[in-house]
Amino acid sequence: MKKRSRLGKGFIVIAFWVLDVAILMFTLAQVRDFAGIINDSGVVRGGTQRVVKMELAGQPAPSTEQRVTSLLEKLAENEENRLYKGPETYEFMDNLAAVDSQWKLIEDEIDALHRGEGSAERLLDLSETHFTLADAMVLSAQKRAERDFLVTGAICTVLFLTAATIMLFMRNDRISKLKTAYFTDPLTKRKNMLAFEEQGQQLVSSAPGGTYLVAYTNVLNFRYINETYGYESGDKLILTLARLLDNACRRDELAAHGNADHFVLLLRNDPQRIEKLHGHIEAKLRATPDLHFTGILSFGCGVCEVEQPSDSIPLLVSNAIAVMKESPDKEGISRYDQVFRNAVELKNRIEQHEDEALANREFQLYLQPKNRLADGALAGAEALVRWNSPKLGFLPPDSFIPLFEKNGFIVQLDFYMLKRVCQTYPMTVPGTGEALVVSMNFSRVTIMREGFIERLLHVVDSARIPHEAIEVEVTESAFVMDEDAVINKLETLKAMGFRLAMDDFGTGYSSLNLLRKLPIDVLKIDRGFLSENTDPSRSRSVLKGVLDMAGDLGLVTVCEGVETEEQASMLRELGCPVAQGYVFSKPLPEGEFRTRYGL
Structure with missing residues (x-):
C-alpha cells in the first residue's frame, strides 16, 4: 500500500511537469501567433495609408490594395476559428470588423474616383478614420497578447510551484521515513x-x-x-x-x-x-x-x-x-564501580606479566596431602599452583586461573606445573617405598588442545616417572563441549597406566551419567556435601549413597574440604577411605611438604 502511494504521488508530479511543458509549448506557439497578428494588423494599417497616398498621387497600387484585403480576410478567419475567445479577443474582433468596414468604404471611394465621381477630400478623411481604427486594432492585439502571456505564465508558474512543492513534500516524507527506519528496531518497532x-x-x-x-x-x-x-x-x-x-x-x-x-x-x-x-x-x-x-x-x-x-x-x-x-x-x-575497575586493572596487569612470571618461575608448586581416615597416614597429594609475584604480590589460584582459561595461557601453565611435579620425584610413601601418587587437575582447554596426550607423555617419560604415580584429575565441566572426545582421551591415558580421577563430583549437570561412562579410578567428592548450610541428616544420607555406589564401582573415594574432626569422624563412620582438607593440612610449599612428611 505504501509503495502504491509513493507511485501515485510520483505520477502526479510527472503529470504536472508534462502539463507545464505542454502549456509552455502552447504559450510559445501563441506568442508566435500573436506576433503574426500584430504584424499583419500593422501591415493593414500601413498598407491602407500607402494605397490612399498612391491614389491621390495618381499612381494606383492594386497589389497593395489586394494585400490589405487578403490580410483582413485572413485575420477575420483566424479569429473566427479560435477555440477560446476571451473579452480581449472579442474586443480585437470588433476593432477588426470596424477596420474592415472602413477599408471597404475606402475601396468604394477609390472606385468612385476612377469613375470621376469621387472626392479626394473624402478619401483623405476616410483614410484618417481608418488609421485611427487600425491603430486601435493593433493596440488591442498587443493588449490581448500581453494578457494571454501573463495568464499563461501565471499558470505555468503555479504548476511549476505545485510540482516542486509536491516533490519537496515527497522528499521530506522520504527523509522522515528513512530517519524513522534508521532509528527503529525492526523487531520491536521501538528505539534501536x-x-x-x-x-x-x-x-x-x-x-x-x-x-x-x-x-x-x-x-x-x-x-x-x-x-x-x-x-x-x-x-x-x-x-x-x-x-x-x-x-x-x-x-x-x-x-x-x-x-x-x-x-x-x-x-x-x-x-x-x-x-x-x-x-x-x-x-x-x-x-x-x-x-x-x-x-x-x-x-x-x-x-x-x-x-x-x-x-x-x-x-x-x-x-x-x-x-x-x-x-x-x-x-x-x-x-x-571502583571494585570492578580494580579487578579489571588487576586482570590487565596479570595478562601483561604472565609470560614473564612463567620465565622467572614465579608460579610455585604447593602440595596438599590426602590422608587415610582410618589412621591419618599419607595416601597421596594434590598439586596446586600459587603465584608469588614481586610486582603483583601473592595471588591465589582463583584470581588468575579463570583468566588463563579464557586467554589460553592455562595450557602453558598446566604443563609447567606438570614439569614441576615431575621434578619433585623421587617421593615415596613412608613405610612402603611406593611412589607417592600426585594428582594434577588439567583444564578442559588443555585436555582439548591437539597433541595433549603426546606432550604429557613426553614430560612424564623424560623425567622417568612411572605413569601410575601421576593422577590426572578432570572436572565435569571438561565434558560440556565434546564429551566423547574427552572420554576417548581419558581411555587412552588409562591404557597407558595413568590414574584418573573425577574432581568436584556432585557440582555438575550429569554426574551419575558420566560415572557410567568414565574409566576413572578415583572419585573426589565436592566439599559442598559437608556444607553447614545443608541439612546434616540429608547430607549424611546422600554421602552414604555416593560412597556405597563408588564402592560398588570399584572406585577409591576422596572427600574434599574436610575441615573439622566432626566431619572426619562422620566420614569414617560412613566408610570413606581418604580425605583432603585443613583438618589434616593446608596446601604447603614443596619443601615444607617434604619436611613435614619426611620425603
Whole structure:
C-alpha cells in the first residue's frame, strides 16, 4: 500500500511537469501567433495609408490594395476559428470588423474616383478614420497578447510551484521515513541503539554528572528458550520485554533494543531505581500468561553510572556490558564501580606479566596431602599452583586461573606445573617405598588442545616417572563441549597406566551419567556435601549413597574440604577411605611438604 502511494504521488508530479511543458509549448506557439497578428494588423494599417497616398498621387497600387484585403480576410478567419475567445479577443474582433468596414468604404471611394465621381477630400478623411481604427486594432492585439502571456505564465508558474512543492513534500516524507527506519528496531518497532545513543547523549549532556545511569540487560536461558520453544517464542519474549521496559521508563528515561535478548536503559540515578525496576520486570514476566516458560527466566543487568555530562553513551554501554559479562552473579545487578575497575586493572596487569612470571618461575608448586581416615597416614597429594609475584604480590589460584582459561595461557601453565611435579620425584610413601601418587587437575582447554596426550607423555617419560604415580584429575565441566572426545582421551591415558580421577563430583549437570561412562579410578567428592548450610541428616544420607555406589564401582573415594574432626569422624563412620582438607593440612610449599612428611 505504501509503495502504491509513493507511485501515485510520483505520477502526479510527472503529470504536472508534462502539463507545464505542454502549456509552455502552447504559450510559445501563441506568442508566435500573436506576433503574426500584430504584424499583419500593422501591415493593414500601413498598407491602407500607402494605397490612399498612391491614389491621390495618381499612381494606383492594386497589389497593395489586394494585400490589405487578403490580410483582413485572413485575420477575420483566424479569429473566427479560435477555440477560446476571451473579452480581449472579442474586443480585437470588433476593432477588426470596424477596420474592415472602413477599408471597404475606402475601396468604394477609390472606385468612385476612377469613375470621376469621387472626392479626394473624402478619401483623405476616410483614410484618417481608418488609421485611427487600425491603430486601435493593433493596440488591442498587443493588449490581448500581453494578457494571454501573463495568464499563461501565471499558470505555468503555479504548476511549476505545485510540482516542486509536491516533490519537496515527497522528499521530506522520504527523509522522515528513512530517519524513522534508521532509528527503529525492526523487531520491536521501538528505539534501536542508534536512537538510544543520539537521544541518550542529549539527555546526559544537559544534566549534571551523576543524574543518570546506563543499564545493559540480559535474559538467562534465552538460548534455551529459542532452541526448545522455537524462535517465535523467543521473539514474543523480546516484544514483551520491550513493552515492559518502555512502560517502566519515566518521561526523561530511555529504553532500546540492542540485539537478541539484550536491552539498554538510561535511567535516573535515584536510590533503588534499578533495583526496583529489576524486581518489577521479573514480576511482570512471571505474570505474563502468554509466556509459558517464565519459570526458567532470570533477568540480570550491568550498570554504569554517568559521572560527567561529557561521558560517551557508547562507552557507558560498553562498560555496562563488561561488568555484566564478568560478574559471577548473572541473575542480579552488577555495577561498574571502583571494585570492578580494580579487578579489571588487576586482570590487565596479570595478562601483561604472565609470560614473564612463567620465565622467572614465579608460579610455585604447593602440595596438599590426602590422608587415610582410618589412621591419618599419607595416601597421596594434590598439586596446586600459587603465584608469588614481586610486582603483583601473592595471588591465589582463583584470581588468575579463570583468566588463563579464557586467554589460553592455562595450557602453558598446566604443563609447567606438570614439569614441576615431575621434578619433585623421587617421593615415596613412608613405610612402603611406593611412589607417592600426585594428582594434577588439567583444564578442559588443555585436555582439548591437539597433541595433549603426546606432550604429557613426553614430560612424564623424560623425567622417568612411572605413569601410575601421576593422577590426572578432570572436572565435569571438561565434558560440556565434546564429551566423547574427552572420554576417548581419558581411555587412552588409562591404557597407558595413568590414574584418573573425577574432581568436584556432585557440582555438575550429569554426574551419575558420566560415572557410567568414565574409566576413572578415583572419585573426589565436592566439599559442598559437608556444607553447614545443608541439612546434616540429608547430607549424611546422600554421602552414604555416593560412597556405597563408588564402592560398588570399584572406585577409591576422596572427600574434599574436610575441615573439622566432626566431619572426619562422620566420614569414617560412613566408610570413606581418604580425605583432603585443613583438618589434616593446608596446601604447603614443596619443601615444607617434604619436611613435614619426611620425603
